[in-house]
Amino acid sequence: MKDMISDHLIAEQPWYRPTGNELSLFEAAYAARMPVMLKGPTGCGKTRFVEHMAWKLGRPLVTVACNEDMTASDLVGRFLLDADGTHWQDGPLTLAARHGAICYLDEVVEARQDTTVVIHPLTDNRRVLPLEKKGELLKAHPDFFLVISYNPGYQSLMKDLKQSTKQRFGALDFDWPEEEIETEIIAHESGVDPETAKKLVEIGTRARNLKGHGLDEGISTRMLIHAGKLIAQGVEPVPACTMALVRPITDDPDMRDALDAAVATYF
Numbered sequence: 001m002k003d004m005i006s007d008h009l010i011a012e013q014p015w016y017r018p019t020g021n022e023l024s025l026f027e028a029a030y031a032a033r034m035p036v037m038l039k040g041p042t043g044c045g046k047t048r049f050v051e052h053m054a055w056k057l058g059r060p061l062v063t064v065a066c067n068e069d070m071t072a073s074d075l076v077g078r079f080l081l082d083a084d085g086t087h088w089q090d091g092p093l094t095l096a097a098r099h100g101a102i103c104y105l106d107e108v109v110e111a112r113q114d115t116t117v118v119i120h121p122l123t124d125n126r127r128v129l130p131l132e133k134k135g136e137l138l139k140a141h142p143d144f145f146l147v148i149s150y151n152p153g154y155q156s157l158m159k160d161l162k163q164s165t166k167q168r169f170g171a172l173d174f175d176w177p178e179e180e181i182e183t184e185i186i187a188h189e190s191g192v193d194p195e196t197a198k199k200l201v202e203i204g205t206r207a208r209n210l211k212g213h214g215l216d217e218g219i220s221t222r223m224l225i226h227a228g229k230l231i232a233q234g235v236e237p238v239p240a241c242t243m244a245l246v247r248p249i250t251d252d253p254d255m256r257d258a259l260d261a262a263v264a265t266y267f
């Protein structure tokens, strides 16, 4: 089991460009063992930030992509039957709590509320995880730390975290970086020159202004990086932007025209 957790250690520094004081706030929260919620739209750097922090703090990182079919057993663990009989297998949350990893529950709002409540005893000063089926009360390793991500845009009355869950966390807001910083990120991650990266960011800014006027979500940093990677592969900028930025985000013909026009302004 020790070996399984060492698989989660991050050997090389994941490049992360800070956009504010998030590094020091996260470190302080970690030192205080105050669970952290990263709030922000899809593709704005939350996962990269957690990876960077796990590397910086020297902790293994166990990531779980949450979904509505996920059960408490998927997080905590279950008995498995094999040729030698039954044996217990820790779920990702238990693995992290037992060995002192950072557990990152990505898009936690996707999980049903009856699944999410299993984190409650781990996120207050008890720091325990009851493994009811196994009859074990696991005391979390002193280095165990819980991080969740949450996209406020997706929230609805049907799908939201309970107040009793929210109030266990400190929260850091993530958003699209300032243009200068996002340009640096696009250039670094995709390999395009800074001038092209700047144009992509400007297209992104225009498209983000359409959010709420026909677009559900703005073009993410991730999508701009995709466009940059196609350009770095030798694809002409217009088809690269059409493929990476316009086509994935909307099927509405008027919206596609508006985005195509934004691309044509810069390339």
Ligand SMILES: Nc1ncnc2c1ncn2[C@@H]1O[C@H](COP(=O)(O)OP(=O)(O)OP(=O)(O)O)[C@@H](O)[C@H]1O
Residues within 6 Å of the ligand: 015, 016, 017, 018, 019, 040, 041, 042, 043, 044, 045, 046, 047, 048, 049, 106, 149, 177, 185, 189, 221, 222, 225
């Ligand atoms: N501040 C940043 N420093 C370095 N890279 C960044 C930064 N912000 C965004 N990126 C880049 O954007 C990509 C997408 O970010 P990331 O995967 O962290 O998004 P996310 O917010 O976790 O999205 P999701 O909620 O969909 O998982 C990263 O792979 C990275 O290349």
